[in-house]
Amino acid sequence: MPGADTGPAAAQTAAQSAGGQSATAQSPTAPDAAAHSAAARTAAPAPQPPAPANPPEEVLAAIISPAGELRPDGLRGPGGRPAVDVRTLTRVLFERLAELPPDAPERERVRAALIEVNIPLVRYAATRFRSRSEPMEDVVQVGTIGLINAIDRFDPSRGVQFPTYALPTILGEIKRYFRDNVRTMHVPRRLQELWVQVSGAMEELTVVHGRAPKVPEIAASLRIPEEDVRACLDAGRAYNAASLEAAQEHEGGLALLDRLGYEDSALAEVEHRDMVRHLLVQLPERERRIVMLRFFANLTQSQISTELGMSQMHVSRLLSRILTRLRTGNSWED
Incomplete structure:
Protein backbone atom coordinates (compact mmCIF):
# COMPACT_ATOMS: atom_id res chain seq x y z
CA MET A 1 0.00 0.00 0.00
CA PRO A 2 1.42 3.36 -0.83
CA GLY A 3 2.62 5.31 2.18
CA ALA A 4 2.63 2.28 4.45
CA ASP A 5 5.51 1.81 6.83
CA THR A 6 7.52 -1.23 5.82
CA GLY A 7 10.24 -0.92 8.52
CA PRO A 8 11.03 -3.25 11.40
CA ALA A 9 8.47 -1.58 13.67
CA ALA A 10 5.67 -2.36 11.23
CA ALA A 11 6.79 -5.98 10.92
CA GLN A 12 6.86 -6.35 14.72
CA THR A 13 3.35 -4.83 15.00
CA ALA A 14 2.00 -7.20 12.35
CA ALA A 15 3.55 -10.21 14.08
CA GLN A 16 2.01 -9.25 17.40
CA SER A 17 -1.41 -8.79 15.75
CA ALA A 18 -1.20 -12.16 14.06
CA GLY A 19 -0.08 -13.83 17.25
CA GLY A 20 -3.00 -12.30 19.15
CA GLN A 21 -5.49 -13.52 16.56
CA SER A 22 -4.01 -17.01 16.63
CA ALA A 23 -4.16 -17.12 20.44
CA THR A 24 -7.75 -15.93 20.33
CA ALA A 25 -8.64 -18.53 17.83
CA GLN A 26 -7.04 -21.39 19.76
CA SER A 27 -8.09 -20.40 23.30
CA PRO A 28 -10.96 -22.57 24.59
CA THR A 29 -14.25 -21.14 25.68
CA ALA A 30 -15.01 -20.58 29.38
CA PRO A 31 -16.99 -23.83 29.84
CA ASP A 32 -14.29 -25.82 28.07
CA ALA A 33 -11.59 -24.28 30.29
CA ALA A 34 -13.49 -25.22 33.45
CA ALA A 35 -13.91 -28.79 32.25
CA HIS A 36 -10.23 -29.01 31.34
CA SER A 37 -9.19 -27.74 34.80
CA ALA A 38 -11.48 -30.24 36.53
CA ALA A 39 -10.05 -33.08 34.49
CA ALA A 40 -6.52 -31.98 35.32
CA ARG A 41 -7.31 -31.96 39.04
CA THR A 42 -8.81 -35.42 38.78
CA ALA A 43 -5.85 -36.85 36.87
CA ALA A 44 -3.06 -35.24 39.01
CA PRO A 45 -2.25 -37.19 42.19
CA ALA A 46 -2.47 -35.35 45.51
CA PRO A 47 0.92 -34.33 47.04
CA GLN A 48 2.16 -36.83 49.57
CA PRO A 49 4.64 -36.14 52.43
CA PRO A 50 8.06 -37.62 51.82
CA ALA A 51 8.48 -40.99 53.37
CA PRO A 52 11.19 -41.19 56.05
CA ALA A 53 14.43 -42.71 54.86
CA ASN A 54 14.81 -44.71 58.02
CA PRO A 55 11.75 -45.79 60.00
CA ARG A 183 44.68 -25.42 89.31
CA THR A 184 47.44 -26.25 91.76
CA MET A 185 47.08 -22.77 93.25
CA HIS A 186 43.87 -21.41 94.68
CA VAL A 187 42.59 -18.43 92.71
CA PRO A 188 39.68 -16.32 93.96
CA ARG A 189 36.41 -16.91 92.16
CA ARG A 190 36.19 -13.23 91.23
CA LEU A 191 39.47 -13.40 89.30
CA GLN A 192 38.43 -16.63 87.59
CA GLU A 193 35.25 -15.00 86.30
CA LEU A 194 37.12 -11.84 85.36
CA TRP A 195 39.66 -13.90 83.42
CA VAL A 196 36.93 -14.92 80.98
CA GLN A 197 36.21 -11.25 80.22
CA VAL A 198 39.90 -10.34 80.00
CA SER A 199 40.71 -13.20 77.62
CA GLY A 200 37.80 -12.22 75.39
CA ALA A 201 38.89 -8.58 75.35
CA MET A 202 42.46 -9.65 74.50
CA GLU A 203 41.24 -11.57 71.45
CA GLU A 204 39.12 -8.65 70.23
CA LEU A 205 41.89 -6.08 70.75
CA THR A 206 44.42 -8.33 69.03
CA VAL A 207 42.21 -8.39 65.94
CA VAL A 208 41.66 -4.62 66.07
CA HIS A 209 45.29 -3.55 66.62
CA GLY A 210 47.03 -6.46 64.92
CA ARG A 211 49.21 -7.07 68.00
CA ALA A 212 48.97 -8.22 71.59
CA PRO A 213 47.10 -5.59 73.64
CA LYS A 214 48.69 -3.78 76.57
CA VAL A 215 47.33 -3.72 80.10
CA PRO A 216 46.01 -0.10 79.88
CA GLU A 217 44.18 -0.95 76.65
CA ILE A 218 42.50 -3.99 78.24
CA ALA A 219 41.55 -1.99 81.32
CA ALA A 220 40.07 0.81 79.20
CA SER A 221 38.10 -1.68 77.10
CA LEU A 222 36.57 -3.40 80.16
CA ARG A 223 36.44 -0.22 82.30
CA ILE A 224 38.24 -1.85 85.20
CA PRO A 225 41.42 -0.85 87.10
CA GLU A 226 44.76 -1.88 85.64
CA GLU A 227 45.62 -3.64 88.91
CA ASP A 228 42.70 -6.01 88.39
CA VAL A 229 43.88 -6.77 84.86
CA ARG A 230 47.41 -7.60 86.07
CA ALA A 231 46.07 -9.78 88.88
CA CYS A 232 43.75 -11.51 86.42
CA LEU A 233 46.60 -12.20 83.98
CA ASP A 234 48.64 -13.75 86.78
CA ALA A 235 45.66 -15.83 87.87
CA GLY A 236 45.01 -17.00 84.32
CA ARG A 237 48.47 -18.54 84.14
CA ALA A 238 48.29 -20.15 87.59
CA TYR A 239 47.28 -23.63 86.47
CA ASN A 240 50.40 -25.65 87.23
CA ALA A 241 53.30 -25.09 89.60
CA ALA A 242 56.74 -25.97 88.23
CA SER A 243 59.03 -28.03 90.42
CA LEU A 244 62.17 -26.22 91.58
CA GLU A 245 64.17 -29.42 91.17
CA ALA A 246 62.89 -30.33 87.69
CA ALA A 247 65.52 -30.05 84.96
CA GLN A 248 64.86 -27.41 82.29
CA GLU A 249 65.66 -28.59 78.77
CA HIS A 250 66.11 -25.07 77.36
CA GLU A 251 68.54 -24.24 80.17
CA GLY A 252 71.04 -27.01 79.49
CA GLY A 253 69.53 -29.45 81.98
CA LEU A 254 69.88 -27.11 84.96
CA ALA A 255 67.09 -27.16 87.53
CA LEU A 256 65.24 -23.98 88.38
CA LEU A 257 66.64 -24.14 91.90
CA ASP A 258 70.19 -23.97 90.48
CA ARG A 259 69.40 -20.73 88.67
CA LEU A 260 67.66 -18.93 91.52
CA GLY A 261 69.62 -16.36 93.48
CA TYR A 262 69.78 -16.39 97.28
CA GLU A 263 70.85 -13.97 99.97
CA ASP A 264 74.46 -14.43 101.01
CA SER A 265 74.77 -14.26 104.78
CA ALA A 266 78.34 -12.90 104.53
CA LEU A 267 77.36 -10.12 102.12
CA ALA A 268 76.66 -7.63 104.93
CA GLU A 269 80.10 -8.30 106.44
CA VAL A 270 82.06 -7.43 103.30
CA GLU A 271 82.49 -3.78 104.29
CA HIS A 272 83.42 -4.72 107.85
CA ARG A 273 86.04 -7.19 106.66
CA ASP A 274 87.52 -4.61 104.33
CA MET A 275 87.72 -2.04 107.11
CA VAL A 276 89.32 -4.53 109.52
CA ARG A 277 91.85 -5.51 106.89
CA HIS A 278 92.76 -1.86 106.40
CA LEU A 279 93.27 -1.37 110.15
CA LEU A 280 95.22 -4.58 110.66
CA VAL A 281 97.80 -3.42 108.12
CA GLN A 282 98.56 -0.48 110.41
CA LEU A 283 99.22 -2.68 113.47
CA PRO A 284 102.75 -3.54 114.52
CA GLU A 285 103.89 -7.07 113.87
CA ARG A 286 103.43 -8.34 117.46
CA GLU A 287 99.93 -6.79 117.92
CA ARG A 288 98.84 -8.02 114.48
CA ARG A 289 99.94 -11.54 115.41
CA ILE A 290 98.05 -11.39 118.72
CA VAL A 291 94.86 -10.41 116.89
CA MET A 292 95.32 -13.15 114.29
CA LEU A 293 95.93 -15.81 116.96
CA ARG A 294 92.95 -14.69 119.07
CA PHE A 295 90.26 -14.03 116.46
CA PHE A 296 91.34 -16.06 113.42
CA ALA A 297 93.10 -19.04 115.03
CA ASN A 298 90.63 -19.05 118.01
CA LEU A 299 93.39 -19.42 120.63
CA THR A 300 92.81 -18.48 124.27
CA GLN A 301 94.83 -15.84 126.07
CA SER A 302 96.75 -18.58 127.91
CA GLN A 303 97.68 -20.26 124.64
CA ILE A 304 98.72 -16.91 123.14
CA SER A 305 100.92 -16.14 126.16
CA THR A 306 102.61 -19.51 125.79
CA GLU A 307 103.04 -18.97 122.04
CA LEU A 308 104.60 -15.49 122.44
CA GLY A 309 106.47 -16.08 125.73
CA MET A 310 104.67 -13.42 127.80
CA SER A 311 102.27 -13.41 130.69
CA GLN A 312 98.57 -13.80 130.21
CA MET A 313 97.95 -10.47 131.95
CA HIS A 314 100.15 -8.71 129.42
CA VAL A 315 98.33 -10.38 126.55
CA SER A 316 95.02 -9.25 128.03
CA ARG A 317 96.18 -5.62 128.28
CA LEU A 318 97.50 -5.66 124.74
CA LEU A 319 94.22 -7.08 123.38
CA SER A 320 92.22 -4.44 125.24
CA ARG A 321 94.40 -1.69 123.80
CA ILE A 322 94.29 -3.14 120.27
CA LEU A 323 90.49 -3.47 120.26
CA THR A 324 90.03 0.07 121.51
CA ARG A 325 92.14 1.46 118.68
CA LEU A 326 90.39 -0.73 116.12
CA ARG A 327 86.96 0.44 117.24
CA THR A 328 87.92 4.10 117.07
CA GLY A 329 89.82 3.66 113.81
CA ASN A 330 92.78 5.64 115.10
CA SER A 331 96.22 5.31 113.62
CA TRP A 332 98.89 3.34 115.45
CA GLU A 333 101.46 5.99 114.92
CA ASP A 334 102.80 7.29 118.29
Whole structure:
Protein backbone atom coordinates (compact mmCIF):
# COMPACT_ATOMS: atom_id res chain seq x y z
CA MET A 1 0.00 0.00 0.00
CA PRO A 2 1.42 3.36 -0.83
CA GLY A 3 2.62 5.31 2.18
CA ALA A 4 2.63 2.28 4.45
CA ASP A 5 5.51 1.81 6.83
CA THR A 6 7.52 -1.23 5.82
CA GLY A 7 10.24 -0.92 8.52
CA PRO A 8 11.03 -3.25 11.40
CA ALA A 9 8.47 -1.58 13.67
CA ALA A 10 5.67 -2.36 11.23
CA ALA A 11 6.79 -5.98 10.92
CA GLN A 12 6.86 -6.35 14.72
CA THR A 13 3.35 -4.83 15.00
CA ALA A 14 2.00 -7.20 12.35
CA ALA A 15 3.55 -10.21 14.08
CA GLN A 16 2.01 -9.25 17.40
CA SER A 17 -1.41 -8.79 15.75
CA ALA A 18 -1.20 -12.16 14.06
CA GLY A 19 -0.08 -13.83 17.25
CA GLY A 20 -3.00 -12.30 19.15
CA GLN A 21 -5.49 -13.52 16.56
CA SER A 22 -4.01 -17.01 16.63
CA ALA A 23 -4.16 -17.12 20.44
CA THR A 24 -7.75 -15.93 20.33
CA ALA A 25 -8.64 -18.53 17.83
CA GLN A 26 -7.04 -21.39 19.76
CA SER A 27 -8.09 -20.40 23.30
CA PRO A 28 -10.96 -22.57 24.59
CA THR A 29 -14.25 -21.14 25.68
CA ALA A 30 -15.01 -20.58 29.38
CA PRO A 31 -16.99 -23.83 29.84
CA ASP A 32 -14.29 -25.82 28.07
CA ALA A 33 -11.59 -24.28 30.29
CA ALA A 34 -13.49 -25.22 33.45
CA ALA A 35 -13.91 -28.79 32.25
CA HIS A 36 -10.23 -29.01 31.34
CA SER A 37 -9.19 -27.74 34.80
CA ALA A 38 -11.48 -30.24 36.53
CA ALA A 39 -10.05 -33.08 34.49
CA ALA A 40 -6.52 -31.98 35.32
CA ARG A 41 -7.31 -31.96 39.04
CA THR A 42 -8.81 -35.42 38.78
CA ALA A 43 -5.85 -36.85 36.87
CA ALA A 44 -3.06 -35.24 39.01
CA PRO A 45 -2.25 -37.19 42.19
CA ALA A 46 -2.47 -35.35 45.51
CA PRO A 47 0.92 -34.33 47.04
CA GLN A 48 2.16 -36.83 49.57
CA PRO A 49 4.64 -36.14 52.43
CA PRO A 50 8.06 -37.62 51.82
CA ALA A 51 8.48 -40.99 53.37
CA PRO A 52 11.19 -41.19 56.05
CA ALA A 53 14.43 -42.71 54.86
CA ASN A 54 14.81 -44.71 58.02
CA PRO A 55 11.75 -45.79 60.00
CA PRO A 56 12.19 -45.81 63.80
CA GLU A 57 12.32 -49.61 63.86
CA GLU A 58 15.24 -49.66 61.41
CA VAL A 59 17.02 -46.90 63.29
CA LEU A 60 16.80 -48.79 66.56
CA ALA A 61 17.78 -52.06 64.90
CA ALA A 62 20.90 -50.36 63.50
CA ILE A 63 22.35 -49.70 66.93
CA ILE A 64 20.69 -52.23 69.24
CA SER A 65 20.90 -55.91 68.33
CA PRO A 66 17.98 -58.33 68.81
CA ALA A 67 19.81 -59.66 71.87
CA GLY A 68 19.69 -56.19 73.39
CA GLU A 69 23.41 -55.43 72.98
CA LEU A 70 24.70 -52.02 71.92
CA ARG A 71 26.43 -52.01 68.54
CA PRO A 72 27.40 -48.49 67.44
CA ASP A 73 29.32 -49.98 64.48
CA GLY A 74 25.96 -50.68 62.86
CA LEU A 75 25.60 -46.97 62.17
CA ARG A 76 28.36 -47.09 59.59
CA GLY A 77 27.49 -47.87 56.00
CA PRO A 78 29.72 -48.55 52.99
CA GLY A 79 32.88 -46.48 52.96
CA GLY A 80 32.58 -45.64 56.64
CA ARG A 81 29.85 -43.06 56.07
CA PRO A 82 27.02 -42.77 58.63
CA ALA A 83 24.12 -45.00 57.63
CA VAL A 84 21.71 -43.04 59.86
CA ASP A 85 21.71 -39.31 60.59
CA VAL A 86 22.84 -38.64 64.16
CA ARG A 87 20.08 -36.12 64.79
CA THR A 88 17.46 -38.56 63.53
CA LEU A 89 18.92 -41.36 65.61
CA THR A 90 19.02 -39.15 68.71
CA ARG A 91 15.41 -38.12 68.20
CA VAL A 92 14.26 -41.73 67.76
CA LEU A 93 16.21 -42.88 70.80
CA PHE A 94 14.70 -40.14 72.96
CA GLU A 95 11.22 -41.08 71.72
CA ARG A 96 11.92 -44.69 72.61
CA LEU A 97 13.31 -43.65 76.01
CA ALA A 98 10.12 -41.71 76.76
CA GLU A 99 7.99 -44.76 75.98
CA LEU A 100 9.85 -47.09 78.34
CA PRO A 101 8.94 -47.35 82.04
CA PRO A 102 11.65 -46.34 84.55
CA ASP A 103 12.37 -49.94 85.56
CA ALA A 104 12.57 -51.39 82.02
CA PRO A 105 15.86 -53.21 81.25
CA GLU A 106 15.91 -51.73 77.75
CA ARG A 107 16.03 -48.22 79.19
CA GLU A 108 19.70 -48.54 80.13
CA ARG A 109 20.58 -49.81 76.66
CA VAL A 110 18.82 -46.92 74.95
CA ARG A 111 20.51 -44.47 77.32
CA ALA A 112 23.90 -46.03 76.59
CA ALA A 113 23.16 -45.74 72.88
CA LEU A 114 22.42 -42.03 73.29
CA ILE A 115 25.73 -41.53 75.06
CA GLU A 116 27.66 -43.46 72.41
CA VAL A 117 26.04 -41.64 69.52
CA ASN A 118 26.69 -38.15 70.92
CA ILE A 119 30.34 -38.70 71.94
CA PRO A 120 31.47 -36.71 68.84
CA LEU A 121 29.67 -33.70 70.32
CA VAL A 122 31.80 -34.07 73.45
CA ARG A 123 34.99 -34.25 71.41
CA TYR A 124 33.97 -31.13 69.50
CA ALA A 125 33.47 -29.28 72.80
CA ALA A 126 36.79 -30.59 74.16
CA THR A 127 38.75 -29.11 71.22
CA ARG A 128 38.04 -25.65 72.60
CA PHE A 129 40.35 -26.47 75.50
CA ARG A 130 43.21 -28.00 73.54
CA SER A 131 45.48 -25.08 74.49
CA ARG A 132 45.36 -26.16 78.14
CA SER A 133 47.98 -28.47 79.60
CA GLU A 134 45.49 -31.22 80.48
CA PRO A 135 45.40 -34.41 78.35
CA MET A 136 42.58 -34.33 75.83
CA GLU A 137 41.25 -37.73 76.94
CA ASP A 138 40.74 -36.40 80.48
CA VAL A 139 38.82 -33.43 79.11
CA VAL A 140 36.65 -35.77 77.01
CA GLN A 141 35.86 -37.88 80.08
CA VAL A 142 34.77 -34.81 82.00
CA GLY A 143 32.69 -33.64 79.04
CA THR A 144 31.04 -37.06 78.90
CA ILE A 145 29.77 -36.48 82.44
CA GLY A 146 28.13 -33.30 81.18
CA LEU A 147 26.64 -35.25 78.26
CA ILE A 148 25.14 -37.82 80.63
CA ASN A 149 23.62 -35.06 82.75
CA ALA A 150 22.18 -33.43 79.62
CA ILE A 151 20.62 -36.74 78.50
CA ASP A 152 19.00 -37.26 81.90
CA ARG A 153 17.58 -33.72 81.97
CA PHE A 154 16.55 -33.31 78.34
CA ASP A 155 12.83 -32.91 77.55
CA PRO A 156 12.08 -33.57 73.84
CA SER A 157 8.59 -32.08 74.16
CA ARG A 158 9.98 -28.55 74.33
CA GLY A 159 10.97 -28.64 70.66
CA VAL A 160 14.68 -27.93 71.20
CA GLN A 161 17.35 -29.88 69.34
CA PHE A 162 19.43 -32.00 71.69
CA PRO A 163 22.86 -30.66 70.55
CA THR A 164 21.63 -27.11 71.22
CA TYR A 165 20.66 -28.12 74.75
CA ALA A 166 23.62 -30.40 75.51
CA LEU A 167 26.54 -28.26 74.32
CA PRO A 168 26.29 -25.59 77.09
CA THR A 169 25.98 -28.35 79.69
CA ILE A 170 29.10 -30.11 78.39
CA LEU A 171 31.10 -26.88 78.25
CA GLY A 172 29.97 -25.94 81.75
CA GLU A 173 31.14 -29.27 83.14
CA ILE A 174 34.55 -28.90 81.49
CA LYS A 175 34.95 -25.31 82.72
CA ARG A 176 34.00 -26.40 86.23
CA TYR A 177 36.66 -29.11 86.06
CA PHE A 178 39.35 -26.60 85.09
CA ARG A 179 38.15 -24.18 87.77
CA ASP A 180 38.04 -26.61 90.70
CA ASN A 181 40.44 -29.48 89.97
CA VAL A 182 43.17 -28.44 87.56
CA ARG A 183 44.68 -25.42 89.31
CA THR A 184 47.44 -26.25 91.76
CA MET A 185 47.08 -22.77 93.25
CA HIS A 186 43.87 -21.41 94.68
CA VAL A 187 42.59 -18.43 92.71
CA PRO A 188 39.68 -16.32 93.96
CA ARG A 189 36.41 -16.91 92.16
CA ARG A 190 36.19 -13.23 91.23
CA LEU A 191 39.47 -13.40 89.30
CA GLN A 192 38.43 -16.63 87.59
CA GLU A 193 35.25 -15.00 86.30
CA LEU A 194 37.12 -11.84 85.36
CA TRP A 195 39.66 -13.90 83.42
CA VAL A 196 36.93 -14.92 80.98
CA GLN A 197 36.21 -11.25 80.22
CA VAL A 198 39.90 -10.34 80.00
CA SER A 199 40.71 -13.20 77.62
CA GLY A 200 37.80 -12.22 75.39
CA ALA A 201 38.89 -8.58 75.35
CA MET A 202 42.46 -9.65 74.50
CA GLU A 203 41.24 -11.57 71.45
CA GLU A 204 39.12 -8.65 70.23
CA LEU A 205 41.89 -6.08 70.75
CA THR A 206 44.42 -8.33 69.03
CA VAL A 207 42.21 -8.39 65.94
CA VAL A 208 41.66 -4.62 66.07
CA HIS A 209 45.29 -3.55 66.62
CA GLY A 210 47.03 -6.46 64.92
CA ARG A 211 49.21 -7.07 68.00
CA ALA A 212 48.97 -8.22 71.59
CA PRO A 213 47.10 -5.59 73.64
CA LYS A 214 48.69 -3.78 76.57
CA VAL A 215 47.33 -3.72 80.10
CA PRO A 216 46.01 -0.10 79.88
CA GLU A 217 44.18 -0.95 76.65
CA ILE A 218 42.50 -3.99 78.24
CA ALA A 219 41.55 -1.99 81.32
CA ALA A 220 40.07 0.81 79.20
CA SER A 221 38.10 -1.68 77.10
CA LEU A 222 36.57 -3.40 80.16
CA ARG A 223 36.44 -0.22 82.30
CA ILE A 224 38.24 -1.85 85.20
CA PRO A 225 41.42 -0.85 87.10
CA GLU A 226 44.76 -1.88 85.64
CA GLU A 227 45.62 -3.64 88.91
CA ASP A 228 42.70 -6.01 88.39
CA VAL A 229 43.88 -6.77 84.86
CA ARG A 230 47.41 -7.60 86.07
CA ALA A 231 46.07 -9.78 88.88
CA CYS A 232 43.75 -11.51 86.42
CA LEU A 233 46.60 -12.20 83.98
CA ASP A 234 48.64 -13.75 86.78
CA ALA A 235 45.66 -15.83 87.87
CA GLY A 236 45.01 -17.00 84.32
CA ARG A 237 48.47 -18.54 84.14
CA ALA A 238 48.29 -20.15 87.59
CA TYR A 239 47.28 -23.63 86.47
CA ASN A 240 50.40 -25.65 87.23
CA ALA A 241 53.30 -25.09 89.60
CA ALA A 242 56.74 -25.97 88.23
CA SER A 243 59.03 -28.03 90.42
CA LEU A 244 62.17 -26.22 91.58
CA GLU A 245 64.17 -29.42 91.17
CA ALA A 246 62.89 -30.33 87.69
CA ALA A 247 65.52 -30.05 84.96
CA GLN A 248 64.86 -27.41 82.29
CA GLU A 249 65.66 -28.59 78.77
CA HIS A 250 66.11 -25.07 77.36
CA GLU A 251 68.54 -24.24 80.17
CA GLY A 252 71.04 -27.01 79.49
CA GLY A 253 69.53 -29.45 81.98
CA LEU A 254 69.88 -27.11 84.96
CA ALA A 255 67.09 -27.16 87.53
CA LEU A 256 65.24 -23.98 88.38
CA LEU A 257 66.64 -24.14 91.90
CA ASP A 258 70.19 -23.97 90.48
CA ARG A 259 69.40 -20.73 88.67
CA LEU A 260 67.66 -18.93 91.52
CA GLY A 261 69.62 -16.36 93.48
CA TYR A 262 69.78 -16.39 97.28
CA GLU A 263 70.85 -13.97 99.97
CA ASP A 264 74.46 -14.43 101.01
CA SER A 265 74.77 -14.26 104.78
CA ALA A 266 78.34 -12.90 104.53
CA LEU A 267 77.36 -10.12 102.12
CA ALA A 268 76.66 -7.63 104.93
CA GLU A 269 80.10 -8.30 106.44
CA VAL A 270 82.06 -7.43 103.30
CA GLU A 271 82.49 -3.78 104.29
CA HIS A 272 83.42 -4.72 107.85
CA ARG A 273 86.04 -7.19 106.66
CA ASP A 274 87.52 -4.61 104.33
CA MET A 275 87.72 -2.04 107.11
CA VAL A 276 89.32 -4.53 109.52
CA ARG A 277 91.85 -5.51 106.89
CA HIS A 278 92.76 -1.86 106.40
CA LEU A 279 93.27 -1.37 110.15
CA LEU A 280 95.22 -4.58 110.66
CA VAL A 281 97.80 -3.42 108.12
CA GLN A 282 98.56 -0.48 110.41
CA LEU A 283 99.22 -2.68 113.47
CA PRO A 284 102.75 -3.54 114.52
CA GLU A 285 103.89 -7.07 113.87
CA ARG A 286 103.43 -8.34 117.46
CA GLU A 287 99.93 -6.79 117.92
CA ARG A 288 98.84 -8.02 114.48
CA ARG A 289 99.94 -11.54 115.41
CA ILE A 290 98.05 -11.39 118.72
CA VAL A 291 94.86 -10.41 116.89
CA MET A 292 95.32 -13.15 114.29
CA LEU A 293 95.93 -15.81 116.96
CA ARG A 294 92.95 -14.69 119.07
CA PHE A 295 90.26 -14.03 116.46
CA PHE A 296 91.34 -16.06 113.42
CA ALA A 297 93.10 -19.04 115.03
CA ASN A 298 90.63 -19.05 118.01
CA LEU A 299 93.39 -19.42 120.63
CA THR A 300 92.81 -18.48 124.27
CA GLN A 301 94.83 -15.84 126.07
CA SER A 302 96.75 -18.58 127.91
CA GLN A 303 97.68 -20.26 124.64
CA ILE A 304 98.72 -16.91 123.14
CA SER A 305 100.92 -16.14 126.16
CA THR A 306 102.61 -19.51 125.79
CA GLU A 307 103.04 -18.97 122.04
CA LEU A 308 104.60 -15.49 122.44
CA GLY A 309 106.47 -16.08 125.73
CA MET A 310 104.67 -13.42 127.80
CA SER A 311 102.27 -13.41 130.69
CA GLN A 312 98.57 -13.80 130.21
CA MET A 313 97.95 -10.47 131.95
CA HIS A 314 100.15 -8.71 129.42
CA VAL A 315 98.33 -10.38 126.55
CA SER A 316 95.02 -9.25 128.03
CA ARG A 317 96.18 -5.62 128.28
CA LEU A 318 97.50 -5.66 124.74
CA LEU A 319 94.22 -7.08 123.38
CA SER A 320 92.22 -4.44 125.24
CA ARG A 321 94.40 -1.69 123.80
CA ILE A 322 94.29 -3.14 120.27
CA LEU A 323 90.49 -3.47 120.26
CA THR A 324 90.03 0.07 121.51
CA ARG A 325 92.14 1.46 118.68
CA LEU A 326 90.39 -0.73 116.12
CA ARG A 327 86.96 0.44 117.24
CA THR A 328 87.92 4.10 117.07
CA GLY A 329 89.82 3.66 113.81
CA ASN A 330 92.78 5.64 115.10
CA SER A 331 96.22 5.31 113.62
CA TRP A 332 98.89 3.34 115.45
CA GLU A 333 101.46 5.99 114.92
CA ASP A 334 102.80 7.29 118.29
